[in-house]
Amino acid sequence: MVHSFQFSMIISLPISEVFAFFSDALNLQKITPPELCFQILTPSPIEMGQGTRIDYRLRLYGTPFNWSTLITIWNPPRRFADVQIRGPYKQWVHTHDFLERPDGTEMVDKVVYQLPLWPFGEILYPLIRRELSRIFLFRQKTIREIFEDRSLLLNLE
Numbered sequence: 001m002v003h004s005f006q007f008s009m010i011i012s013l014p015i016s017e018v019f020a021f022f023s024d025a026l027n028l029q030k031i032t033p034p035e036l037c038f039q040i041l042t043p044s045p046i047e048m049g050q051g052t053r054i055d056y057r058l059r060l061y062g063t064p065f066n067w068s069t070l071i072t073i074w075n076p077p078r079r080f081a082d083v084q085i086r087g088p089y090k091q092w093v094h095t096h097d098f099l100e101r102p103d104g105t106e107m108v109d110k111v112v113y114q115l116p117l118w119p120f121g122e123i124l125y126p127l128i129r130r131e132l133s134r135i136f137l138f139r140q141k142t143i144r145e146i147f148e149d150r151s152l153l154l155n156l157e
Contacts, residue, residue, distance in 0.1 A: 001122060002091070003129070004112045007136045011147045012104035018147070019077035019098050022107070023048045030146070031139045036060060050074040053085070060088075060131075069094075090114040090121075107143075109136065 011018050021027055025046040032038040037059040040046075046054060052071040057064060067087035074080050077098055084092035091114040099106040115121035115128065 001118065002112060002114055003125070004110065005129075005132065005136070006108065006110045007140060008106055008108040009140050009143065010101060010104050010106050011143070013147055015077045015098050015100050015105045018105040018107060021146070022096060022098075023076065023080070025054050031142045033135055033138045036135070037064075041066070048074070048080075054082075088116065090116045090118070109139075 025040060025042070025048060026044060029038050029040060037057075039057045041055040041057055042053070046052065048071060050071055050073065052074075054069050054071075056067045056069075058067060059065075065088055068085045069082040069087075069092075070085050072081050072083050073095070079095065079097050081093060081095040083094075091112070093112045095108075095110045097106075097108040097110070099108065111132070115125060
């Protein structure tokens with residue numbers, strides 16, 4: 001069964017600055033909850049673009065696992081998408097859209113995913129859905145804090 005969710009937020013900075021932050025793979029570590037022990041394994045610097053592969057290591061409920069994603073869409077400063085090529089899901093497609101708005105940039109995260117081991121994996125759907133919501137809410141909170149700090153700095157200059 002295919003599942004999806006979407007989160008969006010307005011960031012009060014120009015699209016070019018917002019996209020630049022998200023196109024730096026190292027920033028993913030900053031916006032991931034610390035208890036996931038997120039670590040990028042791909043050597044830096046990571047040149048982002050269509051075809052870029054990024055390898056990670058995470059820990060969920062004490063269990064370590066590796067995750068590899070491939071950038072399949074790269075359209076700066078409007079959109080990029082990554083798909084899981086190795087990891088815990090049967091399918092994971094994460095699209096990042098950036099839309100110019102009068103009050104800044106709307107960032108939209110959309111994830112389409114399938115759980116492994118169908119139909120048995122569906123038993124864990126409520127737990128996984130709750131965990132993904134928690135992770136993305138943490139991301140939004142952290143992103144808001146990071147960009148509020150940047151916005152304040154820009155206003156002081």
